[in-house]
Amino acid sequence: MSSYFFSRLKILILSLFFASLIIFFMIEIIPGDPASFMLGINAEPETVDALRKELGLDISRFERYFNWITGMLIGDFGVSYTYRVPVSELVMARIGVSIPLALYAIFLSTLIAIPIGIFSASNHGNFKDWSFMGFTQLGIAIPNFWFAMVLVLIFSIYLKWFSAGGVPGWDKGFFINLKALTLPAFALALPQASILARIMRSALIETLSQDYFRTARASGLTFFQAVKKHAFRNALIPVLTIIGLQFSFLIAGAIIIENVFFLPGIGRLIFQGIVQRDLIVVESVVMLLVFSVIIVNFLVDMAYLYVDPRLRVKK
Amino acid sequence: MSFFSIKNFNLHIREKKILNDISFDLDKGEVLGIAGESGSGKSLTALSILNLLPNFSRKTGFIYFDNKCISDFTDKDMCKIRGKDISMIFQEPMTALNPLKSINEQVAEPLLIHSNHSKKEALEIANYYLEKVELPTNLLNDNVYPHELSGGQQQRVLIAKSLVLKPRIIIADEPTTSLDVTTQKGILDLLKNLVNQDGISLLLITHDLAVLAQCAHRVAIMKSGEILEIGNLEEIFKTKKHPYTKKLLNSVNYSPPKKNTSSKNILLSVKSVSTSYYNSQSLFSTKQNKSNILNDISFEIYEGEIFGVVGESGSGKSTLVKTILGLQNLEKGEILIKNKIIKANKFDDLSIRSMMQVVFQDPYGSFNPRHRIKRLIAEPFFLLNTIQTKKEIDEKVNYALEEVGLSPNDSYKFIHEFSGGQRQRIAIARALIIKPKLLILDEAVSSLDVSIKAQILDLLVELAYRYNLTYLFVSHDLSVVQNIANRVIVMKSGEIVEQGKAKQILTKPKKDYTKSLVEAIPIISRRLLNGGQIAK
Numbered sequence: 001m002s003s004y005f006f007s008r009l010k011i012l013i014l015s016l017f018f019a020s021l022i023i024f025f026m027i028e029i030i031p032g033d034p035a036s037f038m039l040g041i042n043a044e045p046e047t048v049d050a051l052r053k054e055l056g057l058d059i060s061r062f063e064r065y066f067n068w069i070t071g072m073l074i075g076d077f078g079v080s081y082t083y084r085v086p087v088s089e090l091v092m093a094r095i096g097v098s099i100p101l102a103l104y105a106i107f108l109s110t111l112i113a114i115p116i117g118i119f120s121a122s123n124h125g126n127f128k129d130w131s132f133m134g135f136t137q138l139g140i141a142i143p144n145f146w147f148a149m150v151l152v153l154i155f156s157i158y159l160k161w162f163s164a165g166g167v168p169g170w171d172k173g174f175f176i177n178l179k180a181l182t183l184p185a186f187a188l189a190l191p192q193a194s195i196l197a198r199i200m201r202s203a204l205i206e207t208l209s210q211d212y213f214r215t216a217r218a219s220g221l222t223f224f225q226a227v228k229k230h231a232f233r234n235a236l237i238p239v240l241t242i243i244g245l246q247f248s249f250l251i252a253g254a255i256i257i258e259n260v261f262f263l264p265g266i267g268r269l270i271f272q273g274i275v276q277r278d279l280i281v282v283e284s285v286v287m288l289l290v291f292s293v294i295i296v297n298f299l300v301d302m303a304y305l306y307v308d309p310r311l312r313v314k315k
Numbered sequence: 316m317s318f319f320s321i322k323n324f325n326l327h328i329r330e331k332k333i334l335n336d337i338s339f340d341l342d343k344g345e346v347l348g349i350a351g352e353s354g355s356g357k358s359l360t361a362l363s364i365l366n367l368l369p370n371f372s373r374k375t376g377f378i379y380f381d382n383k384c385i386s387d388f389t390d391k392d393m394c395k396i397r398g399k400d401i402s403m404i405f406q407e408p409m410t411a412l413n414p415l416k417s418i419n420e421q422v423a424e425p426l427l428i429h430s431n432h433s434k435k436e437a438l439e440i441a442n443y444y445l446e447k448v449e450l451p452t453n454l455l456n457d458n459v460y461p462h463e464l465s466g467g468q469q470q471r472v473l474i475a476k477s478l479v480l481k482p483r484i485i486i487a488d489e490p491t492t493s494l495d496v497t498t499q500k501g502i503l504d505l506l507k508n509l510v511n512q513d514g515i516s517l518l519l520i521t522h523d524l525a526v527l528a529q530c531a532h533r534v535a536i537m538k539s540g541e542i543l544e545i546g547n548l549e550e551i552f553k554t555k556k557h558p559y560t561k562k563l564l565n566s567v568n569y570s571p572p573k574k575n576t577s578s579k580n581i582l583l584s585v586k587s588v589s590t591s592y593y594n595s596q597s598l599f600s601t602k603q604n605k606s607n608i609l610n611d612i613s614f615e616i617y618e619g620e621i622f623g624v625v626g627e628s629g630s631g632k633s634t635l636v637k638t639i640l641g642l643q644n645l646e647k648g649e650i651l652i653k654n655k656i657i658k659a660n661k662f663d664d665l666s667i668r669s670m671m672q673v674v675f676q677d678p679y680g681s682f683n684p685r686h687r688i689k690r691l692i693a694e695p696f697f698l699l700n701t702i703q704t705k706k707e708i709d710e711k712v713n714y715a716l717e718e719v720g721l722s723p724n725d726s727y728k729f730i731h732e733f734s735g736g737q738r739q740r741i742a743i744a745r746a747l748i749i750k751p752k753l754l755i756l757d758e759a760v761s762s763l764d765v766s767i768k769a770q771i772l773d774l775l776v777e778l779a780y781r782y783n784l785t786y787l788f789v790s791h792d793l794s795v796v797q798n799i800a801n802r803v804i805v806m807k808s809g810e811i812v813e814q815g816k817a818k819q820i821l822t823k824p825k826k827d828y829t830k831s832l833v834e835a836i837p838i839i840s841r842r843l844l845n846g847g848q849i850a851k
Binding site: 124125210211212214215216217218219220221222223225229230233234307308309310 | 365367370390391394395396397398399402403405407410411412413414415416417424425428429458460462473476477
């Protein structure tokens with residue numbers, strides 16, 4: 001157990017280090033100087049230089065990288081060039097929307113996908129399987145912003161069950177926010193659930209043809225007992241991988257849905273940061289996203305350990 | 316009426332007739348062997364009894380158990396019989412256990428389903444049976460998982476699982492086919508004891524008639540979904556009434572005419588070769604676990620001889636083949652072919668490589684399914700420096716196909732159009748097309764049915780004569796090596812235990828290890844085959 005844990009931990013730290021290098025220098029080579037951008041094209045060179053000094057852009061790249069990294073380690077993400085507030089403040093305000101939204105979407109997607117996957121796999125090859133797989137095909141094909149608009153049209157405009165956008169803020173209570181996030185989470189969850197259901201189905205079909213499933217049936221388990229006790233956990237391994245990848249995608253990839261529902265999320269923050277050449281915001285938020293992706297994958301790796309005894313090394 | 320019988324049972328899968336009018340009885344405490352080659356419907360007969368048939372199957376006929384017609388039972392009713400009254404052991408122990416559950420949990424499972432035992436009681440009973448099937452005591456703890464066991468031990472776990480509810484019938488489908496001879500003997504002895512002690516009836520399905528000769532009371536011979544004959548073991552084996560039975564029995568321990576043309580010129584010499592695997596714990600870890608695979612192996616192969624390598628799985632046979640082919644780095648020692656050093660993973664000297672070719676075990680996995688036979692067979696031509704014209708290549712491919720008993724028309728087909736035996740012929744054609752000096756046969760006949768095995772052995776010996784070929788014949792099947800090889804080495808955990816003339820070593824072994832191997836070979840005694848004329 002411990003050797004697996006430490007080997008994953010090493011990979012985690014190394015990935016973070018290389019990611020930070022790549023992010024920093026990628027953004028360095030993007031054309032456009034924040035100071036001249038902020039002051040407009042008619043600014044005097046002296047004023048631009050002064051602003052550069054103020055923003056800390058006059059020192060060497062390596063020094064800036066070092067300051068950035070060490071600052072992040074103690075929670076100091078720098079000060080946004082355009083908003084003139086600490087980046088950590090900007091992020092904290094938005095993370096309160098993005099992470100609950102991603103978690104909610106993953107929850108919905110798993111809740112929809114796993115039963116569909118199991119149902120389709122158990123009816124492998126017949127009409128029920130086929131029609132459910134047709135629906136998932138549709139779920140992947142429909143653009144989620146369009147689906148989001150349809151949801152708004154039905155549930156907000158006609159039925160008036162949900163508001164069409166925005167979040168009240170967590171100080172107003174848990175359920176009222178959950179309700180506000182339901183439509184966007186559902187819009188996000190649909191394509192994810194479709195993919196996940198397909199993965200669940202094919203993984204389960206494969207385990208159903210395994211010898212141990214036949215052994216389980218031969219020792220008197222009914223089909224569903226055998227699925228529950230033997231096939232499901234074996235099929236879960238690829239499903240976990242996909243859930244991990246989807247979670248990372250949902251934190252950052254929700255830009256469009258955030259726009260449709262007027263949600264102040266991380267996706268929108270990055271987008272604004274790029275448009276306004278607010279490099280420090282972009283760098284820090286991207287780094288934070290990388291961090292969350294790597295952490296989630298680390299957690300998925302640890303979940304394998306729980307699922308698969310072959311990874312637990314005995315001493 | 317017997318307590319179990321099948322009457323006029325037919326099975327269709329997707330409108331294809333699989334089983335045709337199968338009828339037999341099984342008595343209490345009886346071992347009924349079902350023998351036949353692959354595709355004869357043995358396994359589907361077994362699965363029909365438990366009603367675990369694949370989708371799209373349609374059956375007619377009756378299966379009676381305990382005066383009830385179980386072939387009419389619903390799946391729910393069958394679940395009450397499966398594992399409780401009739402249990403089953405499968406061929407591949409490595410995959411028949413759930414890798415994610417501990418072994419005692421899996422053995423205890425039938426108890427939890429069929430009886431009212433608490434989980435603790437069930438685990439206790441499971442451990443009792445695991446002990447009974449002679450699993451080593453260090454594996455009797457909780458949290459032992461299948462991957463920690465050897466194949467033989469896994470099969471013991473499966474037997475324990477099939478026993479926990481004291482079933483009345485055990486169906487064993489090729490229970491020892493994927494195991495070594497010594498392990499096979501242990502498993503068969505265990506099954507025999509269980510039948511004798513507890514009066515369990517055993518339906519033993521196998522392609523190996525020698526295995527049946529060891530333990531069956533009665534045998535049924537199956538071919539293409541039909542039972543050709545059924546009766547007492549001695550009667551069937553002695554009278555050989557049906558021509559197919561005769562053919563099968565003649566193919567067992569088939570011995571092709573021996574080749575005795577080896578010269579004194581050394582073709583291949585392996586000089587104190589050692590190699591080992593390192594498995595590092597992680598990317599930057601300095602700790603590495605070294606495990607010796609080959610340890611100081613030396614031998615020489617003379618031109619024109621058939622040189623056998625035998626040993627149980629894990630003895631290093633396959634690694635030896637890889638080192639000779641230059642696919643694995645050596646740690647110490649060197650390998651020379653015609654006095655030229657074989658360097659691992661260096662492809663600079665094609666002339667060395669063109670001197671040796673290989674035929675592997677699995678005729679299904681050793682071909683690219685998207686290429687035509689012509690291209691597959693012509694593959695080794697790149698090893699030759701001489702430029703071949705298209706016409707020359709075509710001629711040679713056609714000639715090679717004829718040589719291995721196929722037709723030139725086959726060169727435009729794809730590999731899936733051929734049977735296992737034909738594929739192995741194609742593999743041989745591919746290996747021989749550039750006229751190598753040394754042909755390495757790595758378990759080349761191990762996965763073939765007995766009658767096809769005999770044909771391929773004949774072909775190999777004939778080709779060896781015609782082109783004065785040298786073979787390195789690697790096999791876990793001692794009876795085959797005994798019959799075909801001139802000299803042999805016996806390997807155990809990466810070392811040579813014994814070497815010398817094949818006949819001498821495999822009939823009068825000196826070392827204990829070789830003795831145990833030889834004793835474990837299942838043989839049909841001459842008394843059985845010849846009606847008692849010659850004592851064994």
